[in-house]
Amino acid sequence: MKFPRNSGVLLHPTSLPGPHGSGDLGSAAYHFVDWLQTAGQKLWQILPLSGIGPGNSPYMSSSAFAGNLLLIAMDDLLQHGWLEPDDVSPDAGFETQRQNFAVVWPWRMERLARAARAFARDANRQRQADFAGFCEAHVDWLDNYALFMALAEHFNWKDWCEWEGGLAQRTPAAMEHARTQHAQRIAFWKFCQWRFFTQWRKLRAYANQRGIQIVGDAPIFIAYQSAEVWARQDLFDLNADGHPRVVAGVPPDYFSETGQRWGNPIYLWSAHANEGYAWWIERIKRTFELVDIVRIDHFRGFASYWEVPASEPTAMKGQWLPGPGAPLFDAIHAALGPLAIIAEDLGEVTPDVEALRRQFAFPGMRILQFAFGSDSRNNFLPHHHQNDTVVYTGTHDNDTTRGWWKSATENERQHVRDYLAVDGSDIHWDLIRAACASVGDTAIHPMQDILGLETEHRMNFPGKCEGYWEWRFEWDQVLPEHASRLAHLCRVFGRDGSNDRR
Numbered sequence: 001m002k003f004p005r006n007s008g009v010l011l012h013p014t015s016l017p018g019p020h021g022s023g024d025l026g027s028a029a030y031h032f033v034d035w036l037q038t039a040g041q042k043l044w045q046i047l048p049l050s051g052i053g054p055g056n057s058p059y060m061s062s063s064a065f066a067g068n069l070l071l072i073a074m075d076d077l078l079q080h081g082w083l084e085p086d087d088v089s090p091d092a093g094f095e096t097q098r099q100n101f102a103v104v105w106p107w108r109m110e111r112l113a114r115a116a117r118a119f120a121r122d123a124n125r126q127r128q129a130d131f132a133g134f135c136e137a138h139v140d141w142l143d144n145y146a147l148f149m150a151l152a153e154h155f156n157w158k159d160w161c162e163w164e165g166g167l168a169q170r171t172p173a174a175m176e177h178a179r180t181q182h183a184q185r186i187a188f189w190k191f192c193q194w195r196f197f198t199q200w201r202k203l204r205a206y207a208n209q210r211g212i213q214i215v216g217d218a219p220i221f222i223a224y225q226s227a228e229v230w231a232r233q234d235l236f237d238l239n240a241d242g243h244p245r246v247v248a249g250v251p252p253d254y255f256s257e258t259g260q261r262w263g264n265p266i267y268l269w270s271a272h273a274n275e276g277y278a279w280w281i282e283r284i285k286r287t288f289e290l291v292d293i294v295r296i297d298h299f300r301g302f303a304s305y306w307e308v309p310a311s312e313p314t315a316m317k318g319q320w321l322p323g324p325g326a327p328l329f330d331a332i333h334a335a336l337g338p339l340a341i342i343a344e345d346l347g348e349v350t351p352d353v354e355a356l357r358r359q360f361a362f363p364g365m366r367i368l369q370f371a372f373g374s375d376s377r378n379n380f381l382p383h384h385h386q387n388d389t390v391v392y393t394g395t396h397d398n399d400t401t402r403g404w405w406k407s408a409t410e411n412e413r414q415h416v417r418d419y420l421a422v423d424g425s426d427i428h429w430d431l432i433r434a435a436c437a438s439v440g441d442t443a444i445h446p447m448q449d450i451l452g453l454e455t456e457h458r459m460n461f462p463g464k465c466e467g468y469w470e471w472r473f474e475w476d477q478v479l480p481e482h483a484s485r486l487a488h489l490c491r492v493f494g495r496d497g498s499n500d501r502r
Contacts, residue, residue, distance in 0.1 A: 001340050001361055003388075003441040007486075007495040008043025008215065009036060010396065011447040012058070012459070013071050015472050019090060021104030023472055025199040026073030033207045035478065040487030040496050044207060045215035045444050047396060049200065049290060053223050056101050056469040057460075059297070060223040060264075062149065065141040065286055067196035070101070070108060076199055081122070082115035101470055116191040134194045140282065141227070146189040147175070148227035150182035160230045161242030168242055170230070200290060208292070211497070215342070215444075216291030218284070220298040220305075221248045221264035228279075229265055235272060235279060236265040246307045249315035250298075250347055254370075255397070256463040259306075259315030266307055269324045277324070277331040284332055284339070292340065299343035299362070302328060303353040325352075329360050342390050342442075363388045366440065367395060368431045369404045372415040381419070382438045389440030393431040393449045396459040400448040401428040403455030428452045429485070436493040443495060450486060451477050 016023025016032060023029070036044055051068045053060025058068065077083040088111060119127070135142060148160070155163050166174030179186065204214055222228055224244055229236055239245050248264040272279060287294050296302075301323055308318040332339070343362040345353055357364055366389050371380035378384070385391060393401050405413070405427040413424060422430045428449045435443040448457045451473060460468045490496040 001338055001363075003340070003363055003390075004042075004497075005441050005494055006042035006497070007436060007443045007445070007490050008041050008045055008213075009039070009447055009450065010045040010392070010444050012047040012396070013049075014068070014469075015447065015459070017472065017474050020074050020088065021090070021107060022070040022101070024071045024073045025196075025203050026075045028475075029073075029203050030206055031475075033203070033210060033212055035483060036207075036212050037210045038487070039483035040490040042211060042213060042495075042497065043215050043293070043442070043444065044212055045295070046217065046291075048217045048219055052101070052469065053225070055465040058469070059219045059262075062152070062223065062225060063141070063145045063227045064219075064222045064283055065138075065228070066145050066193055067200060069112060069192050069196065070105065071200070072108075072112065072192060072195050073199055074108075074111060076195060077111070077115040080115075080119075080127075082118040083111060087111055087114060112192055113188060115195075116188045119191055120187065131191070131194050134197065135190055138193070138197075141286070142190060142193060144231040145193070145227040146186040147178060147182070148230055149189045150185040151178060152225070153185065154182065157225075159225055159243075168230075204290070204292075213292035214290075215293045215295055216287055217295050217297055218287050220296065220301045221262065221266075224263065224265045232279065235268055237268050238265065244310045247310050248301070248305065249308050249318060250306050251315060251318060253347060255461075256315075259308075259318070260463045261308055261312070261315040266305070267324075272324065273327065277328050280328060281332055281335045285336055288336070288339065293342060294339070295342040295344055296362075297344050298347075299345050299357065300347055300349055300353040303350070303356050325356060326359060329356075333360070361388065363390050363440075363442065365389070365395075366391050366438075367398065368392065368434055369394045369398050369401065372408075372412045372419065382434055385438045385440045387439055387441050389438070390442040390444060391435040391438045391440040392444050392446070393428070393435055394446055396446070397462050398446075399455055399458050400446070400453050401431050402449075402452060403458060406455070432486070433489055436489040436495055445486070447473060450482050453477075 013025060013029055014023045016028040018024055018026060018028050048058040048061065049067050050058055050061035050063060051066060052058055052070065053062065074083065074088045078085065078088065151163060151167060161168050167178060207214060233242065237245050244265040246266050247261065248266055249259055249261040251259045253259065303323050303325060304320045305323050306315065306318045307321050308315050341362045343357045343364050345357055345364040346367065366380050366385055368380065368391065371378050394404065398404065399407065405424060416422065417424060420430055420434055424430070432445050432449060435445065457471050459471050
């Protein structure tokens with residue numbers, strides 16, 4: 001699909017300011033949309049909206065369909081009378097730890113439980129009907145998710161394959177008994193999803209009304225400890241006891257000498273093909289109900305994927321195997337029509353990956369931090385960019401640009417100086433300008449680079465399981481010149497919408 005020439009900012013909502021330990025879908029999110037408009041931006045790129053998993057990663061969620069409970073705004077619960085002001089007034093101990101998700105998560109969960117009890121006790125008929133309508137509209141995934149979460153809590157988060165009494169095998173008698181036994185907690189998880197989806201759709205509508213589109217993220221793989229793997233074990237490569245036979249990852253690369261062993265189960269692509277890729281069609285459909293554009297993470301895995309024996313501690317001893325390729329996207333296109341999809345074509349990109357991307361006209365990605373490590377043949381350099389390209393200074397997996405500059409070799413730095421005719425003293429804006437100047441139709445700038453932040457503010461470090469995904473900014477870091485400078489670059493390089501009038 002052809003994208004208009006535009007520009008946007010990469011910022012996950014958990015990174016927004018706010019008093020309750022995680023950025024959420026409350027007033028700060030609306031203020032951020034207003035700021036994007038002032039800065040001349042047309043896109044807000046986010047990470048997966050699904051819940052966080054081990055290490056706080058949104059790429060290891062307990063569901064491919066459910067929303068992140070950390071994003072539920074407390075103000076909404078107050079407005080409906082399901083919480084009282086005292087319920088959401090953080091104490092001094094919370095204030096000192098409010099950027100630690102190990103503290104934030106239980107604090108927020110306890111408030112959500114209070115709100116769910118109040119709703120169950122006091123909700124009027126209109127609210128009850130709204131909730132029932134939501135549950136009906138999402139029944140294809142919500143029932144399994146809510147039961148899965150209730151059982152996961154009950155079994156103290158043991159892997160589902162270790163659940164007792166026929167629940168790992170999902171025998172009818174065990175499932176029926178569990179639904180009755182855990183009915184109250186099932187209702188809680190459904191209530192939370194209702195509030196998440198209600199709040200998100202309101203925020204997305206607000207953004208769309210102001211000319212801002214949302215770029216979402218769809219990870220190729222899902223977590224083993226998830227409702228979808230438990231519910232559709234036949235679609236994944238598992239042993240007879242339910243444990244993964246093999247897991248996903250990538251071989252040694254830029255980020256890790258031993259590769260990245262992600263640990264996600266591998267799809268049984270033959271089983272998906274036999275049912276016409278219905279599971280994937282539903283997943284993409286549901287994602288587009290939440291966002292305007294979808295970035296498919298690890299796109300190369302659809303051409304071929306790196307399979308690692310589950311017994312291996314690293315990703316070094318794996319093998320490349322063919323993915324589903326074009327038939328998957330043919331099925332999605334036949335069911336849903338043309339879609340605005342960005343292919344994350346990073347890593348070891350082989351000709352078959354490039355051919356698959358081009359066959360379906362998905363824009364690819366170019367990262368400027370990767371551009372200066374070799375010579376003029378480097379495909380990440382702007383003179384190699386093409387229109388069907390999304391240009392980033394860096395992604396959520398990269399260091400901030402200022403951090404990258406400090407750790408770069410002198411050869412890389414000199415290459416930057418020579419190529420961009422700069423001295424590097426304003427390196428984050430140098431790369432933002434280069435991204436805006438590219439012929440690539442889309443330019444995306446991490447918020448950390450707009451603010452000129454150092455390494456300690458990076459969002460993620462691939463292969464490291466702890467200490468990331470929790471970054472947040474404060475409004476006093478955002479100065480008027482940040483928006484005005486970004487808006488100016490968009491005007492200079494035709495990313496302000498003026499090209500739409502041609």
